[in-house]
Structure formats: C-alpha cells, structure tokens
Amino acid sequence: MNDKRIRLAHGSGGKLSHDLVTGVMLPAFANAALNELHDGARINMPGVKLAFTTDSYVVKPLFFAGGNIGKLAVCGTVNDLAMCGADPHYLSAGFIIEEGFPVADLIRIVESMQAAASEAGVAIVTGDTKVVEKGAVDGIYINTAGIGAVIDGTGISPTRVRPGQDIILSGPVGNHAVAIMALRHGLVLPQTVTSDCAPLNGLVKELLSAVPDVAVLRDPTRGGLATTLNEIAQQAAVGILVEEAAIPVQPEVAAACDILGFDPLYLANEGKMIIFSQPQASERLLAILKGHKYGKEAGIIGKVTDSPAGQVGLRTLIGGIRLLDMPVADQLPRIC
C-alpha cells in the first residue's frame, strides 16, 4: 500500500482495490481458500463441499430503476456463490441503519430482499440490525453473507483456463451503472433502461448440469467486463482477445455513456456473467442461455490466447487491436 489514507478509489474495484486487498488484507488473513481471490471461498467441512461469501452494499441512491439496495444485497451474494459453481442455500443479512430512516423505506427494502430470495430459492436465516447516529452512515448499509453447496463434478477455477477456449457473455453490459449514474447527472432515462440486477443461480445450475467442466464463471460487477477479463487473464496467465463488435450494449446505455464520457466495458453489471469453456461446449451453453430470461442476448465475445500472458486485447470496430487495461479508479462512487 502506497497510500496513507483510504481514498474512494480503493473501493472502485480497479487497481487500487487490488492494492488494498493484496497490501492490507492478504498479509493479515492469508490462507488457501482466501488466496484464490474468487468471488467466494470454497471450503471443505467434513462430508460437504461448501462455498461461502460475503459482501456489503452501500449503493446510492437506495432505490433505482430495476431494483433497490435490498434486491442488490440478495442478488449480489447469490451470484457470488453461483460463480463459484455452487448452489446457494442460506443467507445472513446485517443492516446498519441511520437514525431517522423511514420505516416505510425499510419495509420496501426487506420485501424486495425476500422477493429476490424466493426467486433464487434461498432463505435469509440469520441477521443483525444496528442503528447509528445521524450522519454516521448514509441512510442504510446492508451486508449479506451466504453459503451454498458446490455442485458435484464442477471445478471452477482460473487454473483451468486454456488457450483456445471460448468466452461467452450472457447479455448487454453497463445497464446497472447507467441506471444509477444517469440521475446523478441530470439525465432522464427512458423506461427501457433499468438495472440488470437479478439472481443468476438458476441459470448457472442449468449450465453446469449440461456442461460440468466449464472452466470459469464470473460476474462482471464493479470495474465491469474489462476488469473481470483482466483478473482472469492475470490469474490464468493467458492472453484474451475480445471483439468490440460482439459485445452487446443497449443503444440507450451507449448514448448515456457518450454523454457522460464513460466506457461501457468498465461499468458495473449485477445480472450478467462471463463463461470460459471449451469451444465444443459453446453451442450447448448458448442454447441454454438464450432459452433463459437472463441470457437471451448471450453470445461468444472472444477467445483465450496463449500470449501475451496476463493481457486483454480488444479488436475495435474499425479493426485495430488495442490493450483493454484494468481501470485505476472509476468515477462512479457507490454503485453497489
């Protein structure tokens, strides 16, 4: 860690977040399960293979088109478990609430948490509430933790990524961040732009039942598609080449990005995933994705290459190839 104080950028999911994890957290906590730095940890208890994860939600505004902080808190944790190749079962929910917070808003939030939990087939079985003085938090923060059972026969890990594998993206990118950011900058969005916030565990279960040897699943949340691809390229020590033309972006989202100067490839998603798999399996995976409500616009966006190790290239619309780097810090505070 080079910095003496925590900056907002340390929470953005980019290089500085990585510095925080590797410079402060890992030296203190290092162990085999944590060191994998996946979305969740796979841990062995006598007789069961568990996946375990936790995440805190501080999004502002609390309510946005397509969801709210509660729905996000359930979907985010469910998806982190699903990306480990696990079937999520139980969640905990911790609430830190600012004095004076409207009870009606809290009820809306917990009701949508339950609705998301029901859709995902998980139960919120334990929880905690703390109330702090006015000004100590901004409205409400929620932490959820979750456990699930690793689906038999799967072994999702960047170490299984190989040159020649296909990279599949489940749908258009950037919606969640744009749904949240637009209002902060005075943009009025049409009703067609909503956060993509959704539980993906049902879809993941179908995919893994058909193709258990999928190499990697990952949901491109903070830092977006570009960051997630970079993480995998680095962890697997492979190159990645993706096609700009193949990456879907909703036209309204692209327009918002043009206005605000954002690159959709770096924007957070909360209901998308990328899949690394052998090309022979792509057709089956795509058929399942396209038949599911959360994967209708899925497609192959690129391939794993053997070099340059650790780097992601993007073939642009006019045919040039440029580096698609990890962001340092985005200008989008508190989008999840």
Next chain:
Amino acid sequence: MCLAVPAKVIDIIDLLATVEVGGITRQISLMLLPDVTIGDFVLVHAGFAIQKVDQEEARRTTELLKELAGYAE
C-alpha cells in the same frame, strides 16, 4: 474534456432546451446557441448546446463512407 455529443432538441422554454439522445433526455442551456428550433440537432458539451449539426453534411459523410467501403475490396 472537450467531449460532446449530438442530440435532438425536443422542447424549448426560453434558453432551456430538452434534448434527446438514444431515448435519454436532459435539460441543457441554449445561452451559447440561442437560434435553435425544435427538431434541430445540436452538439452538447457539458450541459450547453455549442453548435448546430448540419444534417445535410452528416448525411454526406455517411454516404461517402459507404462509397469508399466499396473501393476497399
């Protein structure tokens, strides 16, 4: 810093216009481009219209690119 996008003017009240890009709307100022009517396309930079888009020229550019694409084979 000089990022700007073309947008369609859909409403005007005094020097405030509502513009639309890809279904997204925003209010912008016409202080720097007062001579605008509804239906015009304008270039928007940091909340201000800064120039009208010449639709005829825009069409010509698109036509030219199509024509040139034909030569590249």
Next chain:
Amino acid sequence: MLNNRQETMRQAAAFFTGEIDRLITKPVRLMEVCGTHTVAIFRAGIRQLLPPQVELVSGPGCPVCVTPNDYLDTAVAYSRLPDVIITTFGDMLRVPGSASSLAAEKAAGSDIRIVYSPLESLDIAAAHPEKKIIFLAVGFETTAPLAAATVLEAERRGLANFYVLSAHKLVPPALSALLADREVRVDGFLLPGNVSAMIGEQPYCFLAEKYHLPGVIAGFDPLDILQSVYMLARQIHASTAIVENQYRRIVRHEGNPAARQVLTQVYETVDAAWRGMGVIPASGLGVNDRYRRFNALAALPLQVEKASEQAACRCGEVLRGIIKPADCLLFGKACVPEHPVGSCMVSVEGTCAAWYKYGAGKWQV
C-alpha cells in the same frame, strides 16, 4: 459476427489506411492537439492500423495536463478554507500539485464536488448561501464560453457566492509557440474539432501561411480521424498546405459567434503559464474587470506558497511531442496512473495515461 454497418466501417477504414500508405512515402509526424482525439485514437486502435511511416504524436491538447502546479496549489489552498465548496470536472481531481491533490484534500475532509456542467455549481451556490462556491474553470475555447455563460447566469440569478478560478487556455497561440520551438518537428496537424466549432477555421490560417504546414479540422469518430489523416496525407503528397475541414457537419467557417460574444463579455486575453511550455503571450483567459466580483483570485485573495515542479518529470517534452512517454525515466515506474507524478499521467486524456492504459500496440497475437 459483423453487421452491415460494422462491415462498412472496416472497409472504409481499410480504404483510408491503404490510401495513406500509398500517399506517404517517407516518415511523417502528425500531431493531434486535442485530448479527446488522443483518447479516441487509442480507443479505436488507430495507431495499429496506420502504416509505420505515419507517426501520430500528441500535442498540448489536454487542458488538465497543461495546467501548471501553481494553479492546483491555489485550488488546494481554497479547498482548505472551511467556507468553500469547490466544483470541478472529474479530470482535475487527481492531478498532483506541488504537495497535494484535490483528491487527497477531499479524503481529508474538503468539500469538493464533481459536476457534469458548470451550471450545476449555481444550484449548489443557491442551496448553500453560507458557503462560497468556486468553479475550477479549466478548458480550451470549447469549454471557456460555458464558464462565461455560467458567470452571466449567476449574475442574472443574483448569486453573490459563486466564483470562478480561471485557467482557460487558447489553442492557436499554443500552436504558434510550439512551432517557434526548434526542437519540435511536425509535418501536419489534426486540429481540434470541438474547439473549432467555437472559433471556426480562420484562426488556423497562420499554419499554412507562415509555416507551410497542412491542418485538418477533425471529428471524433474513428473514421473521422482516419479520413482526416488521409486528407493530411493527400496534402503532404501534393506538397500543399491549407486548412481543411473534415468535421463540416459541426464546424462552420465562422465558428459560433454567439458563444464568442459571451466569452468576450466575461473574459479578457491574458498571458498564461503552460505546464512544460512556460508563459505564452496572450494564450489564456482571465475574468475581466467588469465581472471582477466573480473572479476568485480578485474577490477572495489568499497567500499560496510558490509552486515547485517535479524535476525528473518530462511532461513538458511529452506535451510538445518531443519525446514519447516511454522516453521519460519515470514512466510506468515511479509514475503510474494510481500514483501519478506528472499531469500527463493523471488526466484520462493525458498522453502518458493513454499510452499506459492502451499500451500503444502492446497487445499482439
């Protein structure tokens, strides 16, 4: 995988690059003087498509990058005053001054807010009558009229607590200074499209008349840029030197007179310091006497220690296109985007940041 439009784009790009290769027979250096072009060139991978004899170099086109340390030190000093709220475009936040940056001050408790439009400052001023709101007025001819209009609007709304700290710069005097420098070698210019939307074509005529250099006012789509390079190539091939306009759908010969009128109502031309280039005569804008009460420096005087520049940082040479970022010993080592030494590494439009981020052809199959 490609639809019709994408196929057309690739074919048109192939046409331009083929023609550029045919027309340019010996090495040339073409300079873009707009940070938005710098980013667009990298984002579209244009360098990788051009033939090796055509080198694109970035000039002093990123307004954040050319802002000297003493301006940032002044902004930092204002931000530390308890009754001040700073409003700024996001680019300025991480730019290092002599000893601090606005991002560091924000983390330490200063009230610094990012705005999309300078007008947002006025809503903040109206909501906080007990505070002084200072807008960091940075930018070229495209952006300066917006700050001027915001001052006029503040006057109309009767807001007594809004100020601008101006570091606006003008492009043509910088080009002039650049060409007077014998270290700088350029064979043609990609001229800034959105600056030209305001100032028109005429202010660039000296390029052709005095220096016999071609210039093309360029748009920002990848094909706009390739077509503009092609237009330069045609001029170079024919040994002509005129100012051409590729961005005709936006840029009129006369520019935007209404915007220039607003600008001259509030601002006057002043000598201005550019990072790495020194003071260039009549190359900046300061608030004129009539609007003095909106000028932070005049209305809220404060003492700021004399600025110091990083000795080893070679931003100045990068900004003049004399060296490439990789030629600076700090680049990618002591100076990286997460801990920038020079301003060229911090702004998203900075030449060093763009080279670092997009790797200038680093990705190869």
